[in-house]
Amino acid sequence: MQIMQQLSSHIHYLTPYQETDRPILGAITGTRSTLLVDAGNSSAHIQLFIDQLVKLDISPRWVVLTHWHWDHVFGMNQANTTIIAQTLTTEYIRRMQKWSWDDESMDRRVAEGTDIEFCTSAIKKELGSERDIILPTPDITFERKLELDLGRVHCVIEHVGGDHSDDSTVIYVQEDKVLFVGDALYPNIHVEPNEYTAEATLQLVRMLRHYDAETVVLSHHADIWDGARYQQELDLLEHIARLVQQPDQEEELIIGQLERQYDRELDKYERETITLFMNGRRRQQWMEPVAESGA
Ligand SMILES: [Zn+2]
Structure with a gap:
């Protein structure tokens, strides 16, 4: 209730x-x-x-x-x-x-x-x-x-x-x-x-x-x-977004980089967030050739 x-x-x-x-x-x-x-x-x-x-x-x-x-x-x-x-x-x-x-x-x-x-x-x-x-x-x-x-x-x-x-x-x-x-x-x-x-x-x-x-x-x-929990979330989103923008970044590489940066293992939520960003990049990559052929 x-x-x-x-x-x-x-x-x-x-x-x-x-x-x-x-x-x-x-x-x-x-x-x-x-x-x-x-x-x-x-x-x-x-x-x-x-x-x-x-x-x-x-x-x-x-x-x-x-x-x-x-x-x-x-x-x-x-x-x-x-x-x-x-x-x-x-x-x-x-x-x-x-x-x-x-x-x-x-x-x-x-x-x-x-x-x-x-x-x-x-x-x-x-x-x-x-x-x-x-x-x-x-x-x-x-x-x-x-x-x-x-x-x-x-x-x-x-x-x-x-x-x-x-x-x-x-x-x-x-x-x-x-x-x-x-x-x-x-x-x-x-x-x-x-x-x-x-x-x-x-x-x-x-x-x-x-x-x-x-x-x-x-x-x-x-x-x-x-405020601290909020900043942690903004940092996480920003860190992953920047890593995903680099070419040839695979999911496991991003996990490794963040674990080194945070000096600990990532939890389930953090790993899921990375997966969500990978989904976004994959869809953008599929869409790009379509956009080019239409131009
Ligand atoms: Zn809504």
């Missing part, structure tokens, strides 16, 4: 729920207004959060979407707030507004490759057979960066992109040094096998390093990261 937690003096959040892919929902409260981070994967999901907030005398005024994926936006209408989204997020939501959510349409999109089995099966689990999904167009769309003053609490909302979704946006709460990264640090799960690419990762890490974050929230991680 999901529970309400207080993260810092201005931030509450609802813990994630893996079974139906419910992400963490955040609420950042200043003296004048409250900003929600993500709208949840259903009306029921966002309503559960709002009910808990009401008990704390908090009523949300805004919601910002970290990216367009269903589990972050399906509760938008129920949130009953002004919706803020990045340009691409709004574009993808407009595309999704045309989609039907009956079994047949969903299965067809999986077969065509516009959606993946992981999402459609979670949607069926979360929403059952009554899939009355209303997707309003976001009220405010921004391109690069937006600053929001909630009253003695300032939020920076910035588009960072990355492999997971090119519209990924992060929210930094200045007074609390808390960074909501959404799903931005996760790999691209819309290709098989899942992957990271070196270029997109290096660009993402560069942008994320601008924030002096002491507490970091990943949407599908139950554990909140401190």
